[in-house]
Amino acid sequence: MIKKFTLRINKKPHTVEADENMPLLWVLRDVLDLKGTKYGCGVGSCGACTVHLNGIAVRSCQLPISSLANQNITTIEGLAEKADHPVQKAWLDVDVAQCGYCQSGQIMSAAALLKSNPNPSEEDIDNFMSGNICRCGTYTRIKKAIQQAAAKK
Numbered sequence: 001m002i003k004k005f006t007l008r009i010n011k012k013p014h015t016v017e018a019d020e021n022m023p024l025l026w027v028l029r030d031v032l033d034l035k036g037t038k039y040g041c042g043v044g045s046c047g048a049c050t051v052h053l054n055g056i057a058v059r060s061c062q063l064p065i066s067s068l069a070n071q072n073i074t075t076i077e078g079l080a081e082k083a084d085h086p087v088q089k090a091w092l093d094v095d096v097a098q099c100g101y102c103q104s105g106q107i108m109s110a111a112a113l114l115k116s117n118p119n120p121s122e123e124d125i126d127n128f129m130s131g132n133i134c135r136c137g138t139y140t141r142i143k144k145a146i147q148q149a150a151a152k153k
Contacts, residue, residue: 005065009034010078020066025049027065028075036076036104040133047132050105051075057112076104079111086152087111090145098136106132110146119150 006015009032016031028034028051037060040048044059051060052074079085087110090096097103106129113120113128120128125146134142 003066005069007065007068007073008071009073010075011072016065018065021064023061024051024063024065024068024073025060028060034075034077038101038104040102040105045131045133046102046105047109048102048105050108050132052108052112055112055115057109074108076108079108085111086149087114087145090149090152094141094145094148096138096141096145098134098138102132102134106134106142110142110149113146114150120146122147 001020002017003020004015004017006013007027009028014032016027018027018031025037025039028037029039037051038048039061040046042061044062047059049060050057052058053063053068054072080088087107091103091107096106109129109132113125117124117128122143125143129142129146
């Protein structure tokens with residue numbers, strides 16, 4: 001059923017009309033034209049669609065729009081005003097991206113990790129980031145960038 005929803009995305013209210021079961025991913029990409037959040041697998045297993053819901057990393061392909069009222073949603077576009085979040089800076093410094101497709105989800109997960117654990121061990125990083133898949137295999141650079149961002153916080 002099509003309904004009207006007001007969502008708080010990147011600190012701004014957005015009113016959209018969509019089917020109540022439409023996943024947040026498609027609201028972001030197709031309704032609001034926020035293309036930074038990527039579609040990967042559609043079942044919440046790859047992490048490409050990761051956003052923050054009230055500061056916690058979640059898979060937007062699994063969140064129906066009807067469950068998101070009065071919650072704060074942050075996408076890669078809203079992580080930092082000038083794309084200068086410590087994780088984003090470290091990603092560039094370490095040259096993490098290869099194809100780049102998974103990177104917005106990787107960055108959002110890494111930012112959530114550092115918010116909850118500002119000084120993660122290698123094991124903490126491996127455990128937290130294990131739900132994000134990189135087809136290019138840049139895991140060593142991802143870990144190095146997270147460690148660099150943690151050191152600069």
